[in-house]
Amino acid sequence: xxxxxxxxxxxxxxxxxxxxxxxxxxxxxxxxxxxxxxxxxxxxxxxxxxxxxxxxxxxxxxxxxxxxxxxxxxxxxxxxxxxxxxxxxxxxxxxxxxxxxxxxxxxxxxxxxxxxxxxxxxxxxxxxxxxxxxxxxxxxxxxxxxxxxxxxxxxxxxxxxxxxxxxxxxxxxxxxxxxxxxxxxxxxxxxxxxxxxxxxxxxxxxxxxxxx
Numbered sequence: 001x002x003x004x005x006x007x008x009x010x011x012x013x014x015x016x017x018x019x020x021x022x023x024x025x026x027x028x029x030x031x032x033x034x035x036x037x038x039x040x041x042x043x044x045x046x047x048x049x050x051x052x053x054x055x056x057x058x059x060x061x062x063x064x065x066x067x068x069x070x071x072x073x074x075x076x077x078x079x080x081x082x083x084x085x086x087x088x089x090x091x092x093x094x095x096x097x098x099x100x101x102x103x104x105x106x107x108x109x110x111x112x113x114x115x116x117x118x119x120x121x122x123x124x125x126x127x128x129x130x131x132x133x134x135x136x137x138x139x140x141x142x143x144x145x146x147x148x149x150x151x152x153x154x155x156x157x158x159x160x161x162x163x164x165x166x167x168x169x170x171x172x173x174x175x176x177x178x179x180x181x182x183x184x185x186x187x188x189x190x191x192x193x194x195x196x197x198x199x200x201x202x203x204x205x206x207x208x209x210x211x212x
Contacts, residue, residue: 052126053159057091057103057136065094071105072206074199079180079188082110086199088206089136101138102210104203108133108186123161124185135164135184139207146200149193157184167193 060066070090077084085107093099108127117128127133137145137157148155149165157164168187169179180189181196 052123052161055135055137055141055158057101057138060099060101060138061091061136063093066091066099067094068105070211072210074104074202074206077181077183077188077191077196077199079191080111082108082183082186082188084108084183084186084188086203088203088210090207090210102207103136103138104142104200106135106137106183108135108183110186119185121161121163121185123158123164127184127186133184133186139204142200142204142207146197146204149197149200153193165193165196 054062068089069092072088074086074088077086087105087107088102089105090100090102117125119125119128127135135157145155145157145165154162154166155164156162163182164184166182167180168182170177178189180187181191181193182188183196
């Protein structure tokens with residue numbers, strides 16, 4: 001494998017990490033013309049006061065007695081300017097009896113320095129501010145999220161934030177300039193919702209074969 005390209009270098013990094021255990025709206029349904037640029041939508045929350053209701057798996061993962069005991073790399077959802085490392089994971093607590101949950105882990109990364117986190121949605125702001133942003137979704141919700149992506153062209157992951165997974169498209173003079181997927185405010189250019197839904201489906205298949 002040629003590891004000199006950015007995509008291969010990212011995949012190599014993802015393997016190392018995983019093995020151990022948008023300014024103007026172009027259309028009504030397209031979110032941002034430039035996914036890497038800060039948006040200017042109205043919000044008044046102080047940066048230190050921003051909070052985000054976690055998913056059930058994120059709540060479980062945040063417990064001090066919980067760790068990842070099994071992980072399988074599904075793939076790299078790669079685009080210009082940002083990318084996501086997608087893994088199927090099992091998390092377990094210490095002690096007896098052991099609590100266990102399974103699901104998907106989406107690690108969000110940008111190329112280069114971020115250009116600010118003054119984004120139009122609170123969910124996007126919160127994840128933008130996190131140095132190692134990641135999202136966990138529990139196994140029981142994966143089919144629902146995947147179906148929403150395919151049918152409604154977007155899915156709510158964190159309660160009350162319907163723009164968690166969506167898409168963007170920009171055009172000028174009737175010609176498309178840029179398009180891609182928005183994962184929690186991280187713009188992944190040149191990719192489609194169908195491709196990300198396929199990664200969720202692959203995660204579900206991996207979890208079905210995970211150690212029990």
